[in-house]
Amino acid sequence: MSNSDTVTPEVISLGCRLNIAESERMKAMLADAGDVVVVNSCAVTSEAVRQTRQAIRKARRSRPNARLIVTGCAADIERDQIANMPEVDGLIANASKLDPRSWNVPLPVAPPPPTRTRAFIAVQNGCDHACTFCVIPQGRGTSRSMTIEGVLREVEHHLALGAREVVLTGVDVTSWGHDLPNTPPLGDLVGAVLKTFPELDRLRMSSLDGIEIDPNLFELFASETRLMPHLHLSLQHGHDLILKRMKRRHSRNDAVALVHDLKARRPDLAIGADLIAGFPTETDDHHAANLSIIEELDIVHGHIFPYSPRPGTPAARMPQVERGIIKARAAELRQAVAQRRTQWLDGLVGEILPVLSERDGTGYAPNYARVDLPKDTPAGAMVDIEIRSIEGGLLR
CATH class of the missing domain: 2.40.50 (OB fold (Dihydrolipoamide Acetyltransferase, E2P))
Known part of the structure; x- marks a missing residue:
């Protein structure tokens, strides 16, 4: 890739917070790469793939002479579909996108300065679970953890550059440490960050699998004021049968008990959750349970995903719900979250x-x-x- 004094490389990030963190590293890595546009793609749903294709076309229109490279999950999972787009000049595998050799740029590359007031640090990547709806392990591989020492170095770097808040992110953050010596739990990492950097104003966690919140992390959420009172759960559904068919490892009661126990200790804790509408075999009763868990858990930050079959997943072979019904159920879930969120925001007036x-x-x-x-x-x-x-x- 040739250098240029007149153009600046651009990295377009779609999807999760992990992609945001990785995009920051790519921006630093490609600082002198010239007229290059990188689309860091997402493939979690068919809608995410559609948005990736849309971003590619838009990028080509705005930078007609740039070398346009696609990486991220869609570059692996939908490789042929993306590679055949006339706008695309090349693909880089998701597993290789942070390797300077893939981009023909010099080694080593320093960690990037934060482009926001919050620094996103990818402490974990990949996933060892096999949820029946999920295609992400195909694009991210098995779970890999950054060591505590490595995380502390990144936090120190971002603090030196002025970050006031650090967000720990990953594909399956609560599996952090499972592949490290002595399998430390996530609470050990969070505690180490808070202890090592008393000057850190805020530490925030990205989406967590509630069933794997260890006792130390629970206690930190309950009592540590610098750990933000914001818990986003990878919940997915409110009915036990659908959770079982999704091959999730928690039950509805597990989620309810966790939130109840945490809010008893920290009443200002705001709950977020991912919920899927119209999973295969979902009945009206199953959907009603999905709706009711919004109120029961007091979900005020809701991410609603209409189910879409992903290539090669077991759920794609299950009896499907009609698309119109999925769309309607997703709208009902969004409306329920919006109503609960409005009530919550109303309660903050005067504070x-x-x-x-x-x-x-x-x-x-x-x-x-x-x-x-x-x-x-x-x-x-x-x-x-x-x-x-x-x-x-x-x-x-």
Whole structure:
């Protein structure tokens, strides 16, 4: 790849927080690569693949002379489909995208400076589980963990560059440590980060598998104020039979008990969850259980995914629900989350919340509520904001 003084490489990130973290590393790696556009793709659903294709076409229109490279999960899982797009100049395997040799750039590459006030650190990659709906292990491989020492080095680097919040992310974060000597639990890593860096204002966790939250991590969530009161669960469904057919390892009662016990210790804990609408064999009763768990767990940050069959997965061979029914059920789930979220935001009016400002004029409270900030608030500032109203889903 040739250098250029007139063009800047661009990395377009789709999908999960892990992709965001990896995109930051690629931006640093390709800083002198010239007229290059990289689409760091997602393939978690058929809609994600559609958005990847859309991003590729848009990138080609905006940078007609650039070398356009696709990496990420879709580059592996939908390899032929993506490679055959006329806009695409090449693909780089997901497992190789952070290797400078794949891009023909010099070694070594320093960790990137954060482009946001929050630094995303990928502490784990891959997955050893076999959920029947999920194609991600095909694109990410088996679970691999960064050592505690490696994580601490990255946190130190980002703090030196001014990050106020660190987000620990991965494909299956709660499996962190399973492949390391003595199989340390995730709570050991979180505790080490908090202990080593008392100057760290905020530590936030990305999506977690509730059944694998170890006692140390539970205690930190319950009592450590620098660990943000925001727990996003990889829940997927609210009915035990569907969870079993998904090959999930938790039951509905497991999730309810976890949230009940944590909120008893930390009432301000905000719960998020991933929920799938219209999984194969889902009946009206199963859907009703999915709806009811939103209220029972008090889910205020909901990610709703209409089920779509993914290539090579067991669920794709199960009896499918009609697409129109899936769409309608997804809409009902989104409406239920929106209603619960509005009630939650209403309850925050009158409170004074510490908000970490972003570059776009908004910021996040500890509970991940988004707040519209005064226009003169500098990015990266931690400001106490009295909440007076809600407008457009933002606290003001």
